[in-house]
Amino acid sequence: MLTTLLLVTLLGFEVKAAITQPQPRxxxxxxxxxxxxxxxxxxxxxxxxxxxxxxxxxxxxxxxxxxxxxxxxxxxxxxxxxxxxxxxxxxxxxxxxxxxxxxxxxxxxxxxxxxxxxxxxxxxxxxxxxxxxxxxxxxxxFETLYLFEVLRELRMANNKLNSLPDIQSETLILLDLSGNLGLTLTPLTFGGATHIEEIWLREMGLTVDTGNAITDVPKDVFANNLYLSYLDLSGNEFSFTIIESFINPPTSTLDFVGLNGNDIVNVHPLSITGLNDVGARVQLRNNKVTELCEDDWSQLMEQLDTDNSLDLRDNPLRCGCDTQWLVQRVDVMKKINNQTACATGNLLHDLPADWFVSHCPDETCSINRKK
CATH class of the missing domain: 3.80.20 (24 nucleotide stem-loop, u2 snrnp hairpin iv. U2 a'; Chain A)
Incomplete structure (x- = not known):
């Protein structure tokens, strides 16, 4: 009997101990x-x-x-x-x-x-x-971003943000707002992000001023971004001729500009400035560009220094007399992606220069250019 009582007591103690001891971690x-x-x-x-x-x-x-x-x-x-x-x-x-x-x-x-x-x-x-x-x-x-002392990357893609106050941050280097429909930018939206290097604004339904419509992206939005090197605006609703001072950081820092998948027909000579003079790339694939008139495109071309640095694939290029300046200048033509094709399917790089000499005594551009 004594042995049994002792065993019960010990077992009870073990059960109690198991219940009260701290959980392992x-x-x-x-x-x-x-x-x-x-x-x-x-x-x-x-x-x-x-x-x-x-x-x-x-x-x-x-x-x-x-x-x-x-x-x-x-x-x-x-x-x-x-x-x-x-x-x-x-x-x-x-x-x-x-x-x-x-x-x-x-x-x-x-x-x-x-x-x-x-x-x-x-x-x-x-x-x-x-x-x-x-x-x-x-x-x-967003109003409190300036309080974050070491915040470098802010990714907010594919949400339902309906307002965007001016960004204030001395540490932010990357901002992704892609996929947020209905946001409107102002000339000061990114000006307070003093060290921003990458901005992603893909598929946001953004429009640009064509002279007769409300715009989501006015002039000079990027005019104060001294270190901007990567800007992607692909998949928006930019149409007609993109405006002067549309992309214009104050220094030559831009390594990449993405404008794929819009409805862009033409560029103003000063639409895109501030490209890095070493290795910059501009993508305008899958737009509605029909003509490449020298007056409009030469200043953009002059900022590019490497082969295949301007991507114009999947545009309905007419490849008429507007392109004679390109076929006669190999140094400029090679800057265009070598798989860029005319609406007929002919590769732009393969067009015969001598044919243009015979048929295009002067460059002619029929496009109604907005400047």
Whole structure:
């Protein structure tokens, strides 16, 4: 009997101990059960990474950070990238992350429509990369970007942003707003991003002034961007002749200009300036360019210095007398992509120069050019 009582007592102690002892954790992460459904991992250098892709509601994300004790609050990454979105997870509220900081944040494939101003306040001194892409985002505190001391890349593609205040940041080098329809730019939109190098504005439904319509992109939008090297405006609704001072950074820094997939018919001689004099590329593929008149295109060509640096493929080029100056100047012709074809299918590079001499005593351009 004594032996039995002793055994029961010992077993009871073991059960109690199992219940009351702290849950194990993988140092330096928090207790896994507290974080659930978020998951903490580390790398070989014990940097901390947090994946909250299995969060299903706004309140659940708040609860995780409220109940969890974080032995260390400085995380490298926060990832929220679910396999499927959840109807109750629509906001990142102020104070959600408590004192926890991040260097990189990825939020994608959710129904989040709002990130409140104070949601990332404790990451002002740490956040270097923020990507909030492929969501329903309508409200984001752009006005506070200047408070982020080391933010270099901001990717906000494929959301539903309906307003864009002037960007103010001394650290930002990359901005991607592609796929946000309905935004209107002003001459000051990017002027306060003093060190911006890359701007992505693809497939935003943007239009450009043709003299008789409301425009989403006025003159001089990029006129204050001293370091701009990469600009992609492909897949918008630019039509007719793109205007003077459309792309005109103040220094020769542009390595790439993307204007593919618009409805551009022609360029003004000063539409695109500020190209780097070494290796710059301009893409105008899949537009509606019909003629390449010297008066319009020569200044753009003169800024280019490498073969195949101007892409005019998939345009309905007539290849008439407007091109005689090109076929007679091999040094200029070679700057055009060597697979560029006329509407008839003939390669532009293969047109016979002597034929133009006989049939085009003077360059003639029928296009109604807007200058």
């Amino acid at each position: 993988e140092w330096p992460c928090p207790v896994a059960a507290d974080l659930d459904p978020c998951v903490c991992t580390t790398d070989a250098d014990l940097n901390l990474y947090l994946d909250c892709s299995d969060i299903t509601s706004t309140s659940q994300l708040q609860d995780v950070f409220t109940r969890t004790i974080f032995p260390f609050s400085d995380f490298m990454d926060l990832t929220i990238n679910p396999a499927e979105s959840h109807n109750e997870f629509t906001k990142i509220l102020a104070g959600t992350f408590g004192l926890v900081t991040f260097q990189n944040i990825l939020i994608s494939n959710t129904l989040i429509d709002t990130i409140e101003e104070e949601a990332l306040v404790y990451s002002h001194s740490t956040l270097g990369n923020l990507e909030v892409s492929n969501n329903n985002l309508q409200e984001f505190p």
